[in-house]
Amino acid sequence: MSKIKIASALFISLVAALGAAAGPSHDLVLCVTFRVPGGLTATALPVPLPPCGLHQRGTDNRFTHFGPNYPRFNNLARDPRDPRVLYAASLNGVLCSTDGGEVWRIGTSWDMTEPRDVCIDPHAPDHIYLALPDGIAVSKDRGLTWPRRETGLPDRGKYMQVVKVDRTQAGRVLAGCESGIYLTETAAQSWRRVFTTQTTITDLQQSPHDAQLWLATTQSDGALRSRDGGRTWEKIAGVPAAAALYNIAFDATTARRYAVASWTYGILTTEDGGETWSERNVGLPVPHRVFRLGIDPDNGRLYAGVYEEAVYESLDFGRTWRSAGFEHSVVYNFVFLPRFANSPALAHLP
């Protein structure tokens, strides 16, 4: 990608951010599926269910389904240059749209299945990274082709749950795998392991306040922190490690607030940069099997997807909760996409 294109993309992103300053600067999209209450065997035939797939929050705070009625999206990424260009990690592979989600194309072929995550390099938006159960594919042509880029990853242990691009440097990417955290600084030409685990890394996040600060969750090693851009990692004391942690999020509105989701522990929060942690589950269903959480970067609102129960939201960082709908759902991701100025959030919305 040329320097001119990169500059152009950054300019558009900047304009987008400035243009949205008056209102929310992010779109929220839920990757969600719905389950028949009482289990599938409650009925012999399909019963009416809300459409599964992608649900976007509108300006009226109501959610609208778009895209296919499809049971498994793990993440959604949007081209920072063009709000109509979307990439979704789905059961079938990566789904690509160039019209804001009306029409989709399965971008990958038969030899890639069940990608767990997808992300775009904001400094090289033609580059899209796709985390796979057996490694990683990287498209450098806006999703037209998906070659594998696995030099440096082990033959086994490269099950990849999460992939995230460092927003400060093109081609710098962190990947969470079965055997640890891997880093590339060459747009996946080569990878090196920067942290070793026995079981899977479940999430990686870069701080919106400090680009050198990264957090990770794991299945059996608790929560991790890196203060040097992901080169080295340390365990965060005070976060339990006996059971799996599912994901972690920064509060973009308050620098030292993070939250962790866990099937076992529910919601864990810190407001002092990880020094102390609290369980914040009062008001959530019991058992509080939190499958996914998200923090709205515009207002710090905390969302919890409680497995097969509903989505809950908290305006006070987990001290109290209220239902936000989506009964009988499983939320695979709360996706906050930077909003574009003077353009509809996604093409399907009026």
Place this chain on the structure above:
Amino acid sequence: MIARLFLIFSWALGGAVILLAQPAFVGPAPSRAILPTPELQRAAYLARIDEILAWRSSQAKPGELFPEMTMIATKLALHQDAELCSRSVIALMKTPASGPFWMFPTVNVAFLGRDQLSLEARQSIRKAWSREMQIRGDTENHWVMYYTSLYLMAELYPHEPGSSWYSGKSSEENLAEAKAYLIDWMNLATTVGQGEFNPTHYIGEYAIPMLYLATWAQDPAMRLRGKMTLDWLFADLAENTLNGVLHGANARTDDISVIERGKALASFFSWVLFGNVPPIAAYGGWGIYFATVAQNYELPEVIYRIAVDRPSDYLQRDLKRTRRRWRNSDVLMAPIYKTNYTRRDYAVGSYQGGLADPIQTHVWDVTWDVPDPRGVHNTMFSMHPVSSSYDLQTYFAELPDQMAKEVTKEGKASYDSPDKFLGGSRFEQVFQDLDTVIALYDIPVGTRFPHINGFLSKDLLQLTVDPSGWIFAQGGSCYLAYRPLAAYQLRPVARVKSSMTGERASLGDQQLFSPYLKNGTIVQAAAVSEFKDFAAFQAAIRALPLSFQLATKPTVTFQTLRGKVVTCTFGAAPIVNGQPFDYTPWKLFEGPYLNAEKGAGRLTITHGALERILDFKTLSITDRVKL
């Protein structure tokens, strides 16, 4: 995801299929007489197909739309009620479903209806394939169904743009992708081994798409591939059946088939192909989709004879493979070494233990012949019941905690039940020598369900708990000796009646419950005809030298009834007559009936003077009669 596919699975089966009397299902067990000529074999095959179609057709309610696809497919196959079929298709296509279980029935109707359905009906199918995103699924059988369906539809509607397909890809792109997958899958299955091998019910998910490919593919090479794969699957089925009943190890089975061995979709295929066992109720639902096109398949006589004509005992050793392991394994797919020893009155089958599939594996059993398998629990085995997020994560790209819960709700209701009889275990190691099986268990402390379950059928005769520690019994014309290596209790078991609902019923079987982590089972089978009486069999077993210890690594040394001295130690190679037993030289198939070298893609099917060679490298079938 699995949830959605399960719903569509129900849809495809036609949840409303009414269990009206089926001639072959309610009638007497079929004769085991061998039909001497290919012409008679073919006539009998076609008569069975006719029975299926007539039965399904007779269930139509006059004047009403057909509510699901098996009925439409049946009517189209019979060239009946085309106008009503068209209206029914249009109605069903208003709410198209998603996934391979929707795709292949729709393909069936689309092709059978090419010259019968109205233009509007055909367009409704085409439109459904345009607008409804189809779920590809996450297992091998899903992908075979999905890509066969996509392949055929892309051929049926060539030169159409991506905007007219749910995938966003043009007809040619869809065709190329589907073809690439199918060829890759066939190459894998015919060189490394089949993944979902010898399934009791998933056989339909493979056989039906391959029949459609063999029938409707325009590309003659793909048609031939479909036919050759069908031959391959059915030869494997024939080898592993005992008078039509699939026995021994299965990559995937269910709570019912694992106990009542004849109650499996595999029995439908044995019935329709070989005519030597009753079909299951409603022909398993899936059988109807096969029947509508089945006249286009011609069963080679050599396969028919393997199924029905066994002049002597035989030992067959086959190489298979596990499902893909995403995590927790040094290999993506581990080899499965499968043994089948079949005699006139019983068969013993096994593989070396471990998990071929995370949920529905069956590792070993002795299955005895019965004149009519309906309602008979004609099998004996032991197993370690596993419920483990670790094991599920090995095979599924999922987070750890919800999976067991989801599995139990999605058609595998017994998964988290301690008294189940379904499933393999990493903590089980099995060795078989002819009709002797030694199963050892070394279960870590802290494992959920720290016990083993032995299955003692209600249909065992003369069940005797002997002071020697052996349990003796008779099943049909087979004597059985079962030696638990640790203390146990016999408990009545409420057997799972439905894998879908988990409904249970006490049918008289017993669970041999042994709550010891270091454990083991020895089973020795023999024919009743080998002994003067039951007492003589017992005396012979008691006299066999046996020693074992369980304190550290479970270890057994046993002299089998056939004179071999076998030593098995958990975690080590078995030793037979002083020599370590080496699995690594095993071929893809080796035995009197099926033979294939590893990696060759070439199967030789033999019975007497008859021989058929399926060569996937040259895409050729060679028949000959040996002089």
